[in-house]
Each structure stands twice: as structure tokens, then as C-alpha cells.
Amino acid sequence: DISEKESIICEVEEECSSTEHPSLPSFLDRWGDFVSTDHPHCVDKNERDCPMKALLNACVKSPDVMLEECPFSCGLCSNYDTEKSQVKTCYGDLQNVNNQGVLEVIRKTQQYMIHQVFVNETYAKIRSSCKNRNVNCSQWAWEGECERNPTYMKKECAPACQTCHWLDIRIRCPFDESSAKERTTWSEPGDLDRFFWSVVRNDTLRTLFSLKVLSGPAEAIEPDGRPGPWVLQLDHFLSAMECERLIDLGHELGFQRSKDIGRIKYDGSTDSYESKSRTSSTAWCTESSVCGKDAIQQKVTQRIEQLVQIPINNSEALQLLRYEENQYYKVHHDYTPLHAGSMAGVRILTVFLYLNDDRLEGGGTNFPSIHNLTVLPNQGRAILWPSVLNDEPGQIDVRTEHQALPVERGVKYAANAWIHQRDFRTPLHMGCGV
Ligand SMILES: O=C(O)CCC(=O)C(=O)O
Numbered sequence: 001d002i003s004e005k006e007s008i009i010c011e012v013e014e015e016c017s018s019t020e021h022p023s024l025p026s027f028l029d030r031w032g033d034f035v036s037t038d039h040p041h042c043v044d045k046n047e048r049d050c051p052m053k054a055l056l057n058a059c060v061k062s063p064d065v066m067l068e069e070c071p072f073s074c075g076l077c078s079n080y081d082t083e084k085s086q087v088k089t090c091y092g093d094l095q096n097v098n099n100q101g102v103l104e105v106i107r108k109t110q111q112y113m114i115h116q117v118f119v120n121e122t123y124a125k126i127r128s129s130c131k132n133r134n135v136n137c138s139q140w141a142w143e144g145e146c147e148r149n150p151t152y153m154k155k156e157c158a159p160a161c162q163t164c165h166w167l168d169i170r171i172r173c174p175f176d177e178s179s180a181k182e183r184t185t186w187s188e189p190g191d192l193d194r195f196f197w198s199v200v201r202n203d204t205l206r207t208l209f210s211l212k213v214l215s216g217p218a219e220a221i222e223p224d225g226r227p228g229p230w231v232l233q234l235d236h237f238l239s240a241m242e243c244e245r246l247i248d249l250g251h252e253l254g255f256q257r258s259k260d261i262g263r264i265k266y267d268g269s270t271d272s273y274e275s276k277s278r279t280s281s282t283a284w285c286t287e288s289s290v291c292g293k294d295a296i297q298q299k300v301t302q303r304i305e306q307l308v309q310i311p312i313n314n315s316e317a318l319q320l321l322r323y324e325e326n327q328y329y330k331v332h333h334d335y336t337p338l339h340a341g342s343m344a345g346v347r348i349l350t351v352f353l354y355l356n357d358d359r360l361e362g363g364g365t366n367f368p369s370i371h372n373l374t375v376l377p378n379q380g381r382a383i384l385w386p387s388v389l390n391d392e393p394g395q396i397d398v399r400t401e402h403q404a405l406p407v408e409r410g411v412k413y414a415a416n417a418w419i420h421q422r423d424f425r426t427p428l429h430m431g432c433g434v
């Protein structure tokens with residue numbers, strides 16, 4: 001009986017107290033889990049409105065009313081299509097069924113969804129996104145894939161694995177920013193300036209890479225420098241051979257039309273979208289790719305790590321860029337507030353590398369709020385600038401907004417290394433990346 005089931009649920013759900021439970025729809029009370037489509041009770045009370053309401057997601061938004069009023073449209077009458085061997089549910093793709101065991105998984109999923117996910121407050125945030133996102137979810141769950149391949153299954157087949165809570169990034173990736181302070185780079189006012197001064201005062205860097213302070217505090221700049229946020233330039237930071245290798249790796253990975261960080265997705269991570277403000281193409285040098293494993297690429301990233309004195313794990317994978325003639329990236333900031341409060345924290349520093357040879361015209365990097373500073377894309381050159389303020393750790397420094405000017409002639413190749421406040425790579429592997 002339902003009240004007994006609820007008390008069992010309450011034992012396992014810490015946050016739930018029996019008084020907070022909304023009453024379950026009466027037809028579920030009567031018919032339990034697997035109501036067949038032709039059952040007399042499995043009809044919509046309002047045949048005209050129910051389908052539309054269900055389409056508008058009302059079944060998961062207000063389950064109490066809808067599961068009672070519109071059981072058929074909400075898909076609770078699990079329609080088992082014996083001919084196609086598929087079951088339709090209201091939480092995701094049709095499910096293939098090829099044996100009794102899979103049907104049992106679906107039956108249990110149905111129980112789980114209607115007795116826990118649809119009615120329990122702890123699921124409110126992720127209720128409408130908990131879906132079987134593949135027709136074989138139930139089949140795989142029956143085969144034991146939830147345990148064998150949890151990274152994929154717990155998100156993509158959350159109903160079948162009964163892991164809807166896993167879609168809640170706060171549960172999947174518990175994180176408390178205040179306790180992460182000692183793991184946070186530039187967490188104190190003044191840390192940022194101390195870092196830049198240490199680079200500027202490093203004689204080896206100065207001579208090896210003809211280090212130039214393009215912008216910075218008055219005491220740090222040369223006569224033609226800008227008095228503004230730090231922008232440092234290092235020439236021949238990469239050899240021509242290294243640049244060519246990175247370009248080749250980009251082509252091996254395949255350059256694709258660049259995307260921007262978009263909205264928050266169903267699992268709490270961020271989406272990307274094709275942006276009009278950016279017409280370049282990109283290739284991500286992820287750790288598991290040919291590029292990530294390439295020895296020359298690794299040497300380059302180690303050099304970046306030494307330069308910035310921040311563990312490479314705080315850095316996103318190198319992002320390789322390619323701009324053809326007339327392609328550009330309009331004024332933007334590398335800081336994105338979506339990262340704030342995440343495990344990795346915000347981007348604090350950009351190291352930007354120019355890879356193309358000298359036949360290129362145009363394609364400089366322009367900083368409109370730093371007296372219109374434009375850096376020319378010379379092969380092997382690196383520039384670095386902060387995205388955050390020295391005095392207010394983790395807060396955006398709007399002055400380092402920038403743009404890639406259109407390429408006038410030739411093809412421009414470049415690379416971004418974005419460095420975060422904290423470890424970026426470990427959370428990414430745990431499914432906690434943003
Ligand atoms: O290509 C450039 O000069 C700048 C590119 C850039 O700002 C970016 O990719 O975020």
C-alpha cells in the first residue's frame with residue numbers, strides 16, 4: 001500500500017519527511033504501476049485539453065493534478081506496443097523491449113518515477129529533465145550498464161538507472177566555495193599583481209622571449225606602454241616547428257565552426273551555440289585526443305604552466321583557432337559568469353598563442369578599453385592578460401575585453417589557454433565540468 005511505500009522512500013531520502021509528501025494521484029493508488037492503455041481507468045478526464053497540457057510539460061510541472069486528470073496523455077498508461085516491442089513512457093524515448101527482464105526494468109522505472117521523482121520535492125529542479133535519452137536505456141540497464149558505464153548511463157538513462165538525482169549538479173558535484181579558498185589561485189587581493197610582477201622581473205623570461213609590458217601599472221611599462229590592466233607579450237615563446245605542429249594537430253582534430261558558451265543544460269553543465277559574433281573555426285586539444293597525447297603539444301603546455309605558475313590542471317584544453325579571410329571574433333570577454341561558484345571557478349587568465357607564419361595580413365587582437373591596443377599576430381608570439389581584478393579576486397575586469405580583427409589576407413592560426421581559479425580537469429572527468 002502507498003503509505004507503506006512512502007515510508008520506505010523516506011528512510012532512504014534524508015531530506016524527506018512524511019508530512020511533506022503530496023498525496024499520490026488516486027488512480028495510481030488504485031492501479032499501482034503498470035496500467036495498460038485499454039484499462040477503463042486509464043483515460044484522460046478531459047480529452048480535449050489533456051494532450052495539449054501534456055505537450056506543454058504540465059505532467060512534470062504539476063504532477064499532482066495532471067497524473068490524476070490526464071493519465072493517458074501523461075503516458076502513465078504504459079502502452080506496450082507488442083508488435084514493435086516498444087514501450088512508450090512520459091519520460092523520454094520509446095523503450096525497446098526484447099525480453100521479460102527489460103519489461104521488468106521499465107515497470108520498476110515507472111514505479112520510481114511516479115512514486116519518487118514526480119512527487120518528491122527533492123526532485124523538483126530536475127524532474128522535467130530526467131529522461132531516458134536513448135531507446136535502449138532499459139535494455140542496457142537490464143544488462144548492467146548502469147554499474148558498468150555509470151558516467152554515461154547515470155545521466156543519459158537516468159530513469160532506467162533510477163539516478164535522476166544525479167542530474168542535479170549540486171548533488172553530483174557538491175561544492176562549497178568558501179572551503180576551497182586554499183585551492184583557489186589569486187584568492188587574495190594583490191595576488192594577481194604579485195604574479196605579473198614576478199614574470200616582469202624574471203630576467204630569464206625577459207631575455208629569452210623579449211618580454212614586453214604592453215599594458216600595466218605605470219612603474220612597469222615602457223614609454224609606449226598603456227597604463228591599464230596587465231597585458232604581457234613574449235616573442236618566440238613557441239618555435240616555428242611547434243607552431244606548425246599545433247596547426248597540423250588542429251587539422252587532424254578537424255576545425256569546426258566556433259561555438260560560444262550558451263545556456264545551462266539539463267544536467268547543469270553549459271551548452272554551446274553558433275555565434276554570429278564569431279566566424280572562426282575551432283578544434284579542442286582534449287587530453288584523450290591525438291593532440292592531447294602529442295609530445296610537442298605537451299611541451300608547449302608545460303611551458304605555459306611554468307610561465308603562469310599555476311598547475312596545468314587549472315587550465316582548459318588548448319583551443320586551436322583558425323580564421324580565413326574576413327573571419328573575425330567581435331568584442332567579448334573571456335570571463336563568463338556561468339563559471340562562478342563552480343568547482344573550477346572562473347577563468348582568471350588567458351594565454352594566447354599566434355601560430356601562423358608571416359604571410360598573414362590583419363587578424364590582430366584588439367583591446368578597445370586599453371587605449372585601443374592591438375597586438376599583431378606574429379608567429380610564436382604569446383600574450384597573456386587577466387580576466388579578473390587584482391583588488392577583487394574572482395571579479396571580472398571589464399577592461400580586458402578584446403576582439404580578433406578580421407583577417408585581410410591569408411589564414412590565421414592561434415590558440416587559447418584559459419586558466420581557472422581551481423582545478424578544471426578533475427571535475428571535468430567526474431562529469432562536473434561546466
Ligand atoms: O583571435 C584572437 O586574436 C582572439 C581570439 C579570442 O579572443 C578568443 O578566442 O577568445
Ligand SMILES: [Fe+2]
Nearest residue numbers: 332333334402
Ligand atoms: Fe577571447
